[in-house]
Amino acid sequence: MEESIILQERQFRHFRVTPRTPVIGGWIEDFHLGDLNDEAAADLREALWHYGVLFARKQHLSFDAMKAVAWAFGDQLETHSYAPTMADRGHPEVVIIRKLQSEKAKTTTDIWHHDVTGRKHPNIMSILQADQVPFGADTMWSSMTSAYARLPDALKQLFLNIEIDHDTLYLMLRHDFGDASMSPDKIAALGEAHTHPAVIAHHATGKPCLFVGNGYVKRVHGYTAELSELILKIANEMPKIPELQVRHQWEAGDVAIWDNFATCHYGVSADIGDQLRLLHRVASWSDRVTPTAYRPDGDA
Ligand SMILES: [Fe+2]
Numbered sequence: 001m002e003e004s005i006i007l008q009e010r011q012f013r014h015f016r017v018t019p020r021t022p023v024i025g026g027w028i029e030d031f032h033l034g035d036l037n038d039e040a041a042a043d044l045r046e047a048l049w050h051y052g053v054l055f056a057r058k059q060h061l062s063f064d065a066m067k068a069v070a071w072a073f074g075d076q077l078e079t080h081s082y083a084p085t086m087a088d089r090g091h092p093e094v095v096i097i098r099k100l101q102s103e104k105a106k107t108t109t110d111i112w113h114h115d116v117t118g119r120k121h122p123n124i125m126s127i128l129q130a131d132q133v134p135f136g137a138d139t140m141w142s143s144m145t146s147a148y149a150r151l152p153d154a155l156k157q158l159f160l161n162i163e164i165d166h167d168t169l170y171l172m173l174r175h176d177f178g179d180a181s182m183s184p185d186k187i188a189a190l191g192e193a194h195t196h197p198a199v200i201a202h203h204a205t206g207k208p209c210l211f212v213g214n215g216y217v218k219r220v221h222g223y224t225a226e227l228s229e230l231i232l233k234i235a236n237e238m239p240k241i242p243e244l245q246v247r248h249q250w251e252a253g254d255v256a257i258w259d260n261f262a263t264c265h266y267g268v269s270a271d272i273g274d275q276l277r278l279l280h281r282v283a284s285w286s287d288r289v290t291p292t293a294y295r296p297d298g299d300a
Contacts, residue, residue, distance in 0.1 A: 007051060012043035017051060024143040024263065025246035026051035033255060034065040041072035044257075048073070048125065049204045053141045053246060053258045059129065060253040063091045066127050066282045069257065074124045074284030078116065081168060081190050082182040086280070097128075097267075097279040109267025111175065112142065112239040113215030115260050115283060118168035118192035121290055123260045123283040124203070132278040133250035136270035140247045141256075141263045142239035148199060148210040150241070155234065159198040159210060160294065162231070163221040168192035170218040195221050197293035198235070202262055208294040209262050210238060239264050250279075261291065 007019035007026065015031035026047065033056060036044070048054055061069075063086060070077055070093075077093040079085075086094040097109075115123045128139070151159065169187045198220075200211045212235035220228040238244070247268075248256060258265060260283070 010047070010050070012040075012047060014040040014043060015047075017047050017054065019051065020055065020246050023146045023244060024052045024141060025248075026054055028054050028056040031056070033059055033069055034061055036065075036068055036072065044069070044072055045204070048257060048259050049202070049262070052143050052145070052263045053256060055248060055257075056255045057251065058253050059255040061129055061255060063089075063094050063280070063282070066129060066255075066280065067091075067093060069127045070125065070282045070284040074286040074289065076121075076285050076287070078123055078283040078285055081116070081192060082172075082187065093282055095281040095283075097277070097281060099277045109139075109265075110269035111214045112236065112264050112266050113213035114144075114211065114264045116168070116192075117166040117196060117211075117213065117216040117291075118171070118194060119285075120194045121285045121287050122196075123285045124289055125257060125260055126281055126283040127255060127257045128279055128281045130250040130252055130254045130279050132252060132276050133254075134270075134272040134275035134277060135249075136268070137272050137277045138247050138249050138268040138270070139256065140245055140266045140268060141258055142241070142244045142265070143262065144209040144211065144239070144264055145202070145207050145262050146244045147238035147241070148208045150238070150244070151210070156199075158231070159212070159235065160296070162198045162223075163195050163293075164198050164212055164217055164232075165195050165219040165221050166193065166216040167218045168216060171216045175215070193218075196291040199294045200261060200291040201294040202259075203289045203292075205262075207262070208296075210235060211261065211291055212236070213239075213264050239266070 016029040017026040
């Protein structure tokens with residue numbers, strides 16, 4: 001049985017973190033992320049691995065400051081495969097999350113998912129900042145470390161012994177994503193399809209994380225569609241457990257930083273009328289960080 005940790009308040013060298021729930025999420029207190037130096041970056045990494053998601057109010061970071069936070073976690077900044085970016089202002093790494101409810105566009109975020117898992121090296125983390133977020137358009141995160149810990153032993157054994165096929169094209173077709181600028185042919189040409197273990201050892205903590213979402217996940221590797229769907233359904237119940245979740249009600253200037261391996265997330269698709277929802281995101285990754293299978297002590 002994995003040791004369960006109840007999150008507590010912790011004082012770091014440059015900031016304090018207070019927990020938002022016993023299992024996931026912490027507020028960064030008394031710190032502006034624009035003042036990040038090497039020491040604070042080291043503390044930020046330690047805090048993120050511990051709390052899963054970090055939140056900070058009244059940040060209003062520049063795009064360069066957001067990128068500096070992302071550089072603290074990975075040696076590559078993500079260039080998204082199909083989302084709009086701030087490339088025309090010199091920031092191709094800044095993804096624009098913009099939606100008017102009246103556009104009746106299918107939202108791309110209201111499923112539990114880890115980001116860009118069709119890639120061999122999915123994002124290590126993301127930093128998301130709110131510019132304009134109407135009341136009700138919240139974001140939720142769920143602890144996949146705790147999800148694994150909650151599984152009965154028989155299901156732990158099941159998930160420890162399977163791999164999952166992730167595929168960006170499948171995400172777009174199944175969930176009816178994309179716009180006219182991104183056809184299925186273009187997505188297929190990216191070749192973003194990769195098989196990852198269903199339970200990974202976190203690259204920094206070594207802790208087991210259930211690494212099965214409901215976005216890019218196509219199939220249990222090597223299984224028939226029928227059996228695969230049943231198994232994925234079990235996995236997809238886990239992030240829905242309220243005790244594993246934290247839900248953020250955004251204010252302009254808020255920042256959320258999340259661990260893309262130990263947590264998954266869900267953008268709540270509330271009916272916000274004609275109001276604009278506008279956020280910006282930067283993510284980092286590394287070709288040295290690949291999801292690798294968790295092997296419990298004593299297991300071959
Ligand atoms: Fe996402």
